[in-house]
Amino acid sequence: MGRSRANRWQRTAAAVLVMAGVTFAVAGCGPSADKPTGGQRKSSRTAAPATAERAAERQSARLAVDARQAPDDDGSGAMGENAKSSDLGNTSTPRRPRAGFGPAQPPTGPRTLADLVAGDTAGGKAAAESPAAASIRSAQDDAKPDLLIDDTKAAGAGIRKLAGKHLTLYTDVLPGPDVDDLTEAFDRAVPEWCRYFEFDPARAADWHMTGFLINDKTRFVDAGMLPADLPPFPNGYARGKCLWLYDQPDGYYRRHLLLHEGTHAFMSHFLGSMGPPWYGEGMAELLGTHRWQDGVITLGYVPLDKSETPGWGRVKIIKDEIAAGRGMMPAAILDYGPQAHRQNEPYAWCWGLASFLDSHPRYQERFRQLRHMVPDPNSTAWFKQQLQNDWPELNEEWQLFVMNLEYGYDVRRAAIVRKDAQPLPDRGATATIAADRGWQSAGIRLEAGGRYRLEASGRYQVGKTSDIWWCEPGGITLHYYQGRPLGQLLAAVRDDTQSPAGLTPLARPEPVGLETTLTPPAAGTLYLRINESAAKLSDNAGQIEVRIRREG
Numbered sequence: 001m002g003r004s005r006a007n008r009w010q011r012t013a014a015a016v017l018v019m020a021g022v023t024f025a026v027a028g029c030g031p032s033a034d035k036p037t038g039g040q041r042k043s044s045r046t047a048a049p050a051t052a053e054r055a056a057e058r059q060s061a062r063l064a065v066d067a068r069q070a071p072d073d074d075g076s077g078a079m080g081e082n083a084k085s086s087d088l089g090n091t092s093t094p095r096r097p098r099a100g101f102g103p104a105q106p107p108t109g110p111r112t113l114a115d116l117v118a119g120d121t122a123g124g125k126a127a128a129e130s131p132a133a134a135s136i137r138s139a140q141d142d143a144k145p146d147l148l149i150d151d152t153k154a155a156g157a158g159i160r161k162l163a164g165k166h167l168t169l170y171t172d173v174l175p176g177p178d179v180d181d182l183t184e185a186f187d188r189a190v191p192e193w194c195r196y197f198e199f200d201p202a203r204a205a206d207w208h209m210t211g212f213l214i215n216d217k218t219r220f221v222d223a224g225m226l227p228a229d230l231p232p233f234p235n236g237y238a239r240g241k242c243l244w245l246y247d248q249p250d251g252y253y254r255r256h257l258l259l260h261e262g263t264h265a266f267m268s269h270f271l272g273s274m275g276p277p278w279y280g281e282g283m284a285e286l287l288g289t290h291r292w293q294d295g296v297i298t299l300g301y302v303p304l305d306k307s308e309t310p311g312w313g314r315v316k317i318i319k320d321e322i323a324a325g326r327g328m329m330p331a332a333i334l335d336y337g338p339q340a341h342r343q344n345e346p347y348a349w350c351w352g353l354a355s356f357l358d359s360h361p362r363y364q365e366r367f368r369q370l371r372h373m374v375p376d377p378n379s380t381a382w383f384k385q386q387l388q389n390d391w392p393e394l395n396e397e398w399q400l401f402v403m404n405l406e407y408g409y410d411v412r413r414a415a416i417v418r419k420d421a422q423p424l425p426d427r428g429a430t431a432t433i434a435a436d437r438g439w440q441s442a443g444i445r446l447e448a449g450g451r452y453r454l455e456a457s458g459r460y461q462v463g464k465t466s467d468i469w470w471c472e473p474g475g476i477t478l479h480y481y482q483g484r485p486l487g488q489l490l491a492a493v494r495d496d497t498q499s500p501a502g503l504t505p506l507a508r509p510e511p512v513g514l515e516t517t518l519t520p521p522a523a524g525t526l527y528l529r530i531n532e533s534a535a536k537l538s539d540n541a542g543q544i545e546v547r548i549r550r551e552g
Contacts, residue, residue: 147224154170159171159223164183166183166204167182167211168210169186169210169212171215173247182255185258186211192298193262196300203270211261214245214247235257240268243264252310252311255292257288264284273374275375276379276380278380279379281341287300317345318348322402328349330395334380404533404534406533407535410534413438413534413538416438417439420443421445423444424549426550427549428549428550430548433544435462436541439506439527439528441526444525446493446518447523449519449521450520451519452519452548452549452551454517455515456489456513456544457473458544460487460530463540482531484511484531485531488512488513489531490509490512491509491510492505492527493505493522493523493524493527
């Protein structure tokens, strides 16, 4: 019954388009006098999330580098120098720093988390009425149309047309809510792209893309909608004023792919470039991750549960890579070259780094300045230089982020609260710890080998469903997180006078509960927090008073 209805619908649609006899000439979708060909520019390819089995099969080199170091800066940015892809034709010439602009001075940083651990232990729309012939011109007014679209031929091949303000989408995917609302979602995304990139929406009012959502590739080849000069792409590709997508099993990921490629197209058209690979793919992943509900779209959305993003899988990829000992550090991600994104995993790492930097209260402002530097070939070098005094802290917070990553991770609340530490007075001291934040400095420096008594008190909220979940420093033994009672007070001692040479001590806390005695093996600042998921901090409330004194 469903198949016959679909066939009748396709025959009807084909008849309507045959009667219309419309042929479109689309420019900007292929080579032109003012644009490089697909073999001369970086591809905008997107890979689907990897399964656990595929992630486990992949091997990557591990580089043992001191955790105190920052990334290399050769002045060429993340695109690398003289990079060339044999199958994509990607090339880049050596970059020359601007006058007076030198490389950042810090040495090279850790490439993978394995380095640290080893060192530490060792509603569809019909096509709008159109003129008999229409063309979308490329930047050069007299350029020949790059792609001729014959609606009659397309309809005969079973390809229908969905029309929106900013996107005309051709597809052979059968009608359905998650397909027919794609043009509306794209239209709603345009002002959101303008908002994020601080671009005047009025200048994007007439911007229009032509897209192709493909189920059967041969139909689009026969209809002349897949130019022969397009490089191979597994899921999505954007070029000029056109984008191509292969259909996905999940409606969410189909829309994510459209927004991912739409972000590439917006950046290329209005910003003049997508930037280096880590930034271009990071932004496409960041803004492609979305929430679409009741006609409202939210870009840069942090999904609270995997059920919100079927088919996406970025959190799982990172967790799988960490479990396999292939965790990536920021230095290595910033140095991704033009060939890196042939694999699935780099998309996840670029999303992770972009999401982390865009949300972190200490790094957000500097990261967002890159929006206005996208065409600059030295943008990555500039960014490294801006962070040169923060690399040890950034690496430490990144460790905590990726090792504890889960859906809904609240980067802002989980950010480490640092403050200058003083020696413990003879009379002792009291620290106040917030239940809705991550690690917090107690402001007290402890000596190596000393014995310190910690006594905690207070009643605080660690969740709220129908009732408030009240907790004391001993934690709630009916609920556990990472093997310890939920809400239990934890402690760690970190030496703030030097960069950690391996895995941060904050990743190996000791339980405090109501009271305990600490004997730190090395001198450092006392840090405290409650045992709670970084995704669940927002519904916590209250404080803990911790009395600290020398013992014996």
